[in-house]
Amino acid sequence: xxxxxxxxxxxxxxxxxxxxxxxxxxxxxxxxxxxxxxxxxxxxxxxxxxxxxxxxxxxxxxxxxxxxxxxxxxxxxxxxxxxxxxxxxxxxxxxxxxxxxxxxxxxxxxxxxxxxxxxxxxxxxxxxxxxxxxxxxxxxxxxxxxxxxxxxxxxxxxxxxxxxxxxxxxxxxxxxxxxxxxxxxxxxxxxxxxxxxxxxxxxxxxxxxxxxxxxxxxxxxxxxxxxxxxxxxxxxxxxxxxxxxxxxxxxxxxxxxxxxxxxxxxxxxxxxxxxxxxxxxxxxxxxxxxxxxxxxxxxxxxxxxxxxxxxxxxxxxxxxxxxxxxxxxxxxxxxxxxxxxxxxxxxxxxxxxxxxxxxxxxxxxxxxxxxxxxxxxxxxxxxxxxxxxxxxxxxxxxxxxxxxxxxxxxxxxxxxxxxxxxxxxxxxxxxxxxxxxxxxxxxxxxxxxxxxxxxxxxxxxxxxxxxxxxxxxxxxxxxxxxxxxxxxxxxxxxxxxxxxxxxxxxxxxxxxxxxxxxxxxxxxxxxxxxxxxxxxxxxxxxxxxxxxxxxxxxxxxxxxxxxxxxxxxxxxxxxxxxxxxxxxxxxxxxxxxxxxxxxxxxxxxxxxxxxxxxxxxxxxxxxxxxxx
Numbered sequence: 052x053x054x055x056x057x058x059x060x061x062x063x064x065x066x067x068x069x070x071x072x073x074x075x076x077x078x079x080x081x082x083x084x085x086x087x088x089x090x091x092x093x094x095x096x097x098x099x100x101x102x103x104x105x106x107x108x109x110x111x112x113x114x115x116x117x118x119x120x121x122x123x124x125x126x127x128x129x130x131x132x133x134x135x136x137x138x139x140x141x142x143x144x145x146x147x148x149x150x151x152x153x154x155x156x157x158x159x160x161x162x163x164x165x166x167x168x169x170x171x172x173x174x175x176x177x178x179x180x181x182x183x184x185x186x187x188x189x190x191x192x193x194x195x196x197x198x199x200x201x202x203x204x205x206x207x208x209x210x211x212x213x214x215x216x217x218x219x220x221x222x223x224x225x226x227x228x229x230x231x232x233x234x235x236x237x238x239x240x241x242x243x244x245x246x247x248x249x250x251x252x253x254x255x256x257x258x259x260x261x262x263x264x265x266x267x268x269x270x271x272x273x274x275x276x277x278x279x280x281x282x283x284x285x286x287x288x289x290x291x292x293x294x295x296x297x298x299x300x301x302x303x304x305x306x307x308x309x310x311x312x313x314x315x316x317x318x319x320x321x322x323x324x325x326x327x328x329x330x331x332x333x334x335x336x337x338x339x340x341x342x343x344x345x346x347x348x349x350x351x352x353x354x355x356x357x358x359x360x361x362x363x364x365x366x367x368x369x370x371x372x373x374x375x376x377x378x379x380x381x382x383x384x385x386x387x388x389x390x391x392x393x394x395x396x397x398x399x400x401x402x403x404x405x406x407x408x409x410x411x412x413x414x415x416x417x418x419x420x421x422x423x424x425x426x427x428x429x430x431x432x433x434x435x436x437x438x439x440x441x442x443x444x445x446x447x448x449x450x451x452x453x454x455x456x457x458x459x460x461x462x463x464x465x466x467x468x469x470x471x472x473x474x475x476x477x478x479x480x481x482x483x484x485x486x487x488x489x490x491x492x493x494x495x496x497x498x499x500x501x502x503x504x505x506x507x508x509x510x511x512x513x514x515x516x517x518x519x520x521x522x523x524x525x526x527x528x529x530x531x532x533x534x535x536x537x538x539x540x541x542x543x544x545x546x547x548x549x550x551x552x553x554x555x556x557x558x559x560x561x562x563x564x565x566x567x568x569x570x571x572x573x574x575x576x577x578x579x580x581x582x583x584x585x586x587x588x589x590x591x592x593x594x595x596x597x598x599x600x601x602x603x604x605x606x607x608x609x610x611x612x613x614x615x616x617x618x619x620x621x622x623x624x625x626x627x628x629x630x631x632x633x634x635x636x637x638x639x640x641x642x643x644x645x646x647x648x649x650x651x652x653x654x655x656x657x658x659x660x661x662x663x664x665x666x667x668x669x670x671x672x673x674x675x676x677x678x679x
Contacts, residue, residue: 056485057136061085062105062143069485070136071471076102077131078605081626082470082483085144087131094622100131107140165641168275169392170227170258170341174251177220188212189244198228198242204390207244214247223252225341227392245341245390257281257333257340258639259326259387262406262632263347263355264288265297265430266454267463268321269632272329275341278640282332284325287463289317290354295456296430296448297350297402301364304354315357319384322355326387340387343380344639346396346631348431348446349404352376355383356395367659368401375649394638397649400657402446407433409634411651412644414595414627417442421592422584424577426615427630428453428493428598432573435655438584442655447576452562452569453493453598460544460556462490467551469544471605472498474506477528480544489551491544491558494604499542499558500566501608504676508533511676513567515540515560570614571674577616578669579660588616594623597630613677 056069059079068083077100080087087100095114104127111124112133119128131142175195178184186194188211193201203211214222228242256275261268265288272282293303293314304310330337345352349370353360356376362369376395383393396405407427411417416425416437427433432449435442455461455468462468467489471481480495482488491499503509506525508516517540521530532543536557545556581588594615596604606624609615615624627633637644660666 059140071481072137074136076134095133102131103127103143104129105141105143107138109137167642169642172223172225172253172256174223174253179220188215202243218249223248255339258342260344260635260639263351266451270325272333273639282329284328289321290314295451301360305361314354318355323385337387341391343393344635346405346409346635348406349398349402352395352405370398397652399444399652399655403444403657406631408648408652410597410630412637412648413630413633419593422586422590423593424591425595434576436580436584443658444655445576445658445660447572449569449572452565455492457565458562459559460490464492468492469495474502474529476526487551488545488556497604497608501611513563567674570612571670574613574673575670579663588618596626617677
């Protein structure tokens with residue numbers, strides 16, 4: 052039977068999750084979408100992950116007694132990497148402990164407004180025209196703002212004079228430019244009047260940041276003035292009906308006359324609907340959104356922009372553009388303020404796209420103090436390596452297994468997904484939302500494979516033992532769950548009585564083969580970059596993991612199946628969450644971040660793995676799970 056799960060609630064966000072008893076607090080936080088900085092990798096040797104357990108604090112561990120005073124312990128202070136959840140728990144995350152993305156790459160400050168947002172607002176009161184001062188309305192506004200030259204689009208100019216006179220020459224200018232330069236009285240090269248609004252609307256300005264993944268879409272509504280997240284939305288990418296990987300979508304765009312239009316419309320309409328949901332969630336109007344920032348892999352960005360991806364489907368996989376793209380949001384068919392701008396991340400080359408650039412920006416990989424590795428785990432596995440100041444990056448076709456696709460009972464990490472599996476004498480599962488299980492997501496898939504390997508039920512070659520082969524050699528509860536399901540050897544994770552809608556949740560031999568392919572692709576890509584850099588895994592000082600579910604996988608299990616190098620110490624591995632969205636957020640709020648993204652894209656060398664003579668051999672070797 053499924054274990055009773057325990058509710059954990061976090062302050063000040065209000066996020067909550069259900070976890071298995073014994074789960075470490077830092078892991079519960081990750082499941083709730085709350086990132087806590089754990090520099091030592093959870094070994095309790097740095098003391099940085101301090102939190103306040105308001106309710107449900109257990110006895111402190113030896114490591115907690117070493118780092119925290121008796122008074123602090125009495126007040127509920129604990130180390131998130133050490134405290135195990137045993138009962139309903141409420142936790143306050145101090146500001147210093149939150150691993151929030153940064154607006155400027157070189158800043159250590161948490162997410163907040165930058166001093167150079169792409170769009171800013173200023174309330175002005177202009178002197179009305181007189182016989183002695185008959186300057187044009189737009190020039191009068193330009194002088195009051197301290198910017199210039201001020202570009203005024205025709206659509207805005209048509210209504211400017213009327214609005215000024217209706218409101219007594221008072222109102223709020225919405226400007227695309229550099230607020231910091233305007234404040235100091237200097238003049239930016241260009242500034243564009245987005246709108247002139249009645250009254251003082253300075254505190255009512257928003258941007259939307261999107262991560263457009265092959266399998267999932269995520270968007271968040273951001274306050275341009277404070278950097279605060281007001282709302283977040285996610286959903287499955289509707290383009291999956293044309294194929295669950297980028298190559299099948301490229302093929303659809305090439306072979307079907309209306310294919311490109313269909314693919315563009317599918318994602319455009321999804322993003323537009325998400326914007327509507329974000330506005331509904333935050334209680335604001337679409338017209339108050341003045342900027343959209345987008346990060347995705349090369350193919351996804353081109354499909355959204357209506358750019359033919361056909362050259363990406365043939366060797367040598369050449370993207371149409373390399374530098375960032377800025378355009379009017381109307382060019383993308385999104386409905387926010389009609390004069391709003393859209394920013395699409397630059398790409399590095401081939402399939403190493405804007406999501407990788409966003410990850411480099413958000414993780415500050417280029418500023419690491421030694422050899423460092425960034426791995427974005429998703430449908431495509433993007434890998435970047437820093438060594439001796441040089442950045443190299445590659446993309447490998449991991450396939451959608453990590454995001455639940457091509458898995459018989461696979462699903463993304465949402466309510467009803469088995470996200471954690473533990474075998475400690477019996478099989479225990481953790482289900483997102485504490486509801487009957489409906490399927491298994493990527494983190495649960497990794498856990499299962501690791502546990503099966505540890506208990507000798509799965510061979511390094513990826514073969515799942517049959518029911519008669521495991522009898523007496525594995526824990527009884529695990530052994531009795533090895534069954535024949537639709538002609539395949541399978542692991543029964545939940546029976547018909549336990550599963551949602553009376554359906555069992557099983558993991559089949561074919562599912563494990565899909566996992567082998569995905570793991571082998573990422574593992575081989577890492578090996579190639581390390582070989583080119585003349586490095587061994589033990590030389591790597593930092594491993595930063597991104598991706599839609601990258602914050603939820605367990606280090607030991609990822610290493611047990613070979614997804615991450617087994618030789619690297621746990622404390623060197625840090626999970627950074629959705630770095631594509633984090634980078635898009637930075638770009639939505641800061642022009643400096645955009646310039647940095649461009650620099651990162653251009654300084655990074657693209658490595659085409661398919662052209663490396665060792666890749667095929669390394670891929671074949673990497674599909675073998677590591678020996679214990």
